[in-house]
Ligand code: TMP
């Protein structure tokens with residue numbers, strides 16, 4: 081599939097048009113940002129890992145009846161995906177308190193919830209991705225009631241699948257962020273990526289953080305953590 085002009089450049093990926101109006105090519109970069117782009121850096125090799133890992137996870141989810149945008153891995157950093165119109169929501173599923181949840185509600189990181197939680201942010205960098213509840217989502221016409229129910233059902237289903245998969249790698253899935261899109265016929269599918277950039281992954285034995293928090297919090301060994309997660313996943317998939 082021929083890569084035509086660049087349509088969009090985000091913080092971690094570039095998106096290109098192809099000859100097929102229903103398909104796009106995404107290209108994963110090594111660029112890393114945090115705190116709404118205020119902190120910038122490079123995680124060497126991250127683009128290759130995130131491309132491969134996200135594709136592996138989406139293929140696995142497809143088998144569990146979760147529709148995704150994934151079509152085909154083209155090379156180390158690039159994949160062919162279905163063109164979607166992104167629903168401007170960051171959907172965050174949490175199993176354990178950490179990050180902004182701990183900060184906002186003043187609870188220690190590591191407290192395990194009785195059942196998973198879900199929250200939504202408005203995907204809007206200029207506004208700092210403000211939190212939204214279901215009523216706000218409807219008032220702002222971001223998604224219909226039916227679409228939001230589908231998004232919630234898929235998100236909790238993805239959590240069940242990924243929790244089990246990561247546990248086979250001796251990794252605890254703390255939380256993660258998802259984005260969904262609409263195909264041209266309106267079907268909701270999982271889009272964007274699932275990677276250590278968008279998930280909190282803790283070593284089940286030691287609690288060591290094996291995700292982008294190593295970059296956000298200047299913990300060091302960032303590349304080694306991404307390599308470690310990829311190596312563990314490769315062993316079990
Ligand atoms: P948070 O605790 O900072 O809200 O993050 C929750 C999860 O969402 C965590 O796994 C990291 C991920 N995340 C993103 O993928 N993109 C973002 O812009 C933010 C803030 C978090």
Ligand code: ASP
Pocket residue numbers: 091113114115116117118277292296
């Ligand atoms: N990628 C997001 C940003 O630039 C935040 C994050 O992942 O922490 O700000």
